Amino acid sequence: MTKLSVNINKIATLRNSRGGNVPDLIQVAKDVQRFGGQGITIHPRPDERHIKYQDALDLKSVVHTEYNIEGNPIAKFVDLVLKIKPTQVTLVPDAEDAITSNAGWDTIKHKAFLQEVISEFKANGIRTSIFVDAVPAMIEGAKQTGTDRIELYTEDFAKDYAAGKGDASVKPYRDCAIVANAIDLGINAGHDLSLDNIKYFKENIPGLLEVSIGHALICESIYMGLDNVVNMYLNKLK
Numbered sequence: 409m410t411k412l413s414v415n416i417n418k419i420a421t422l423r424n425s426r427g428g429n430v431p432d433l434i435q436v437a438k439d440v441q442r443f444g445g446q447g448i449t450i451h452p453r454p455d456e457r458h459i460k461y462q463d464a465l466d467l468k469s470v471v472h473t474e475y476n477i478e479g480n481p482i483a484k485f486v487d488l489v490l491k492i493k494p495t496q497v498t499l500v501p502d503a504e505d506a507i508t509s510n511a512g513w514d515t516i517k518h519k520a521f522l523q524e525v526i527s528e529f530k531a532n533g534i535r536t537s538i539f540v541d542a543v544p545a546m547i548e549g550a551k552q553t554g555t556d557r558i559e560l561y562t563e564d565f566a567k568d569y570a571a572g573k574g575d576a577s578v579k580p581y582r583d584c585a586i587v588a589n590a591i592d593l594g595i596n597a598g599h600d601l602s603l604d605n606i607k608y609f610k611e612n613i614p615g616l617l618e619v620s621i622g623h624a625l626i627c628e629s630i631y632m633g634l635d636n637v638v639n640m641y642l643n644k645l646k
């Protein structure tokens with residue numbers, strides 16, 4: 409089974425655009441779970457342009473499914489995650505000024521650093537995942553860091569699938585999933601997944617445990633409603 413974790417960054421972006429509390433991020437997190445969402449993902453960035461550090465703390469008591477916090481493990485982020493102790497932390501090597509995540513870890517170059525932060529999170533009972541490109545050497549490198557899972561960075565898949573490339577769009581990801589399964593690394597995936605591409609991705613990735621989806625899911629909900637859209641994803645992930 410593949411779990412759906414809904415990334416609510418975009419709800420915070422909309423709220424922040426007016427400075428008040430509409431839409432109410434906490435209520436949306438409650439509603440996503442009531443509608444069947446199996447997790448909540450947030451990706452607080454150092455400039456707090458969408459999720460604020462206080463949001464991350466406030467969500468702790470309302471997320472009764474899986475709470476996944478993503479981000480670059482700078483000191484401020486590590487402190488926040490250790491304070492909250494979510495279900496999972498996903499480490500993403502994004503620059504402070506990145507518009508959105510745009511690369512996976514070089515798990516070979518940053519092995520020692522990743523080993524250090526991952527061991528601290530795991531010692532605190534937090535499952536770890538690291539964001540990686542679909543490159544087999546990076547999956548093997550991830551195993552050496554001690555992480556529980558990887559998150560496959562799916563932007564290239566989404567672009568290639570939309571361009572009609574069919575099997576070529578998913579093949580690098582399937583190859584990496586086969587490697588990950590063989591070395592007992594759990595597999596998550598995310599970035600630019602949508603109602604258009606999720607079923608094809610899921611069907612082609614053996615052992616896909618979880619997807620985190622935000623941008624497309626919130627955009628689709630403008631037309632079709634959040635409850636409806638969450639359930640459309642759940643059907644496609646069965």
Ligand SMILES: CC(=O)[C@@H](O)[C@H](O)COP(=O)(O)O
Pocket residue numbers: 415417418451453478500507508509539598599622
């Ligand atoms: C790691 C990943 O792909 C997502 O967390 C994405 O980075 C969402 O972040 P933004 O909402 O800031 O684009």
Ligand SMILES: NCC(=O)COP(=O)(O)O
Pocket residue numbers: 415449478559597598599600601620621622623624625
């Ligand atoms: N980890 C990926 C994520 O949380 C959502 O990415 P996107 O759907 O907003 O591209």
